[in-house]
Amino acid sequence: MEPTIRADLARLPAYVPGRSVPGSIKLASNEVALPPLPPILDAIAAAAANGNRYPDMGVVELTERLATRHGVSPSQVAVGCGSVSLCQQLVQITCGAPDDEVVFGWRSFEAYPIVTQVAGAVPVGAPLDEEYRHDPKSLLAAITPRTRLLFVCNPNNPTGTVLRRDELVALLDAVPPDVVVALDEAYREFVTDPAVPDGLTLLEGRPNVVVLRTFSKAYRLAGLRVGYAVGSPPVVEALRKVTVAFSVNALAQAAALAALSPECLPQLMSACVDVTVERTRVRSALLEAGFVVPESEANFVWLPLGDRTTAFAEHCAAAKILVRPFAGDGARVTIAGGDENDAFLAAARSFGG
Numbered sequence: 001m002e003p004t005i006r007a008d009l010a011r012l013p014a015y016v017p018g019r020s021v022p023g024s025i026k027l028a029s030n031e032v033a034l035p036p037l038p039p040i041l042d043a044i045a046a047a048a049a050n051g052n053r054y055p056d057m058g059v060v061e062l063t064e065r066l067a068t069r070h071g072v073s074p075s076q077v078a079v080g081c082g083s084v085s086l087c088q089q090l091v092q093i094t095c096g097a098p099d100d101e102v103v104f105g106w107r108s109f110e111a112y113p114i115v116t117q118v119a120g121a122v123p124v125g126a127p128l129d130e131e132y133r134h135d136p137k138s139l140l141a142a143i144t145p146r147t148r149l150l151f152v153c154n155p156n157n158p159t160g161t162v163l164r165r166d167e168l169v170a171l172l173d174a175v176p177p178d179v180v181v182a183l184d185e186a187y188r189e190f191v192t193d194p195a196v197p198d199g200l201t202l203l204e205g206r207p208n209v210v211v212l213r214t215f216s217k218a219y220r221l222a223g224l225r226v227g228y229a230v231g232s233p234p235v236v237e238a239l240r241k242v243t244v245a246f247s248v249n250a251l252a253q254a255a256a257l258a259a260l261s262p263e264c265l266p267q268l269m270s271a272c273v274d275v276t277v278e279r280t281r282v283r284s285a286l287l288e289a290g291f292v293v294p295e296s297e298a299n300f301v302w303l304p305l306g307d308r309t310t311a312f313a314e315h316c317a318a319a320k321i322l323v324r325p326f327a328g329d330g331a332r333v334t335i336a337g338g339d340e341n342d343a344f345l346a347a348a349r350s351f352g353g
Helices: 007-011 038-048 060-070 083-094 111-118 136-142 165-174 233-241 250-259 265-288 306-318 338-351
Strands: 077-080 101-106 122-127 147-153 180-184 209-214 227-230 300-303 324-326 330-334
Touching (some): 038 250, 077 083, 083 111, 083 180, 111 122, 227 233, 265 300, 306 324, 306 330, 306 338
Parallel strands (some): 101 147, 147 180
Antiparallel strands (some): 077 227
């Protein structure tokens, strides 16, 4: 007799990471090209020396540091094994019945439908608008009495597009108060448009809203897996209850604390500015080459190539440039250093917009 496994897992889509090929330029995973700063590496090494001990399960020091940084109570901060782990925890704390629904724009972060199905809930995608942005009307139309959670990725992954303050506030105010809204701001540090609000400024008076952030992008710690959520104490308390024990490892905690230090934080944020300058240059060059490229507020650009997406990715791969294709929709291209971006632009021009 075979072991009993949930039958619905056979229909679960697999998360597809960006490819890594030795000798190729990887522009597929929205990573920052620069390594962690030396003081962060020193903190990681020091933590590794105590690797025989369990990490602080409560992540107390990092929680307190984040609370101070954002001007909130530690009871409003939950730290997780990357923000994607917190996404799954949000589904777990909001969805308990088989017909409970989770709404998100589509296309958006591909983990949303996966973590929803893993938790036994029903994923509901709402179409983006013609400018590849979240469409508040379609999101609201997708909400039913069975909806328990709404993900809003702002800037959106993989399109880089945003909802601005008036649009986002109107959306939040229109969502039923019993539906939790997760503002996924993994790329917040790359936003340059002053009309795009910091989600943390929208929490007051909205106990159903929770903001997600990550150390994977701007802080250059994608390999260590640490993210956090800021929200009302009842939501944060529930998130902590479903956290896998010791999931935020000691190296990740030490690295995140070092990244937030006065020695490192200004340098990290300065490097984000450099990325945004390159983002503007790359987008302008692509537009000149005839590509359609929505304005991005993240550390990547989106090329809505439709049926040409796979061919474009293969063309770039032949030039040893790895981009992230979403077959039938488009390709996402990470902004890296100047030389790497130039190599990508050369490949894109030879493909033709």
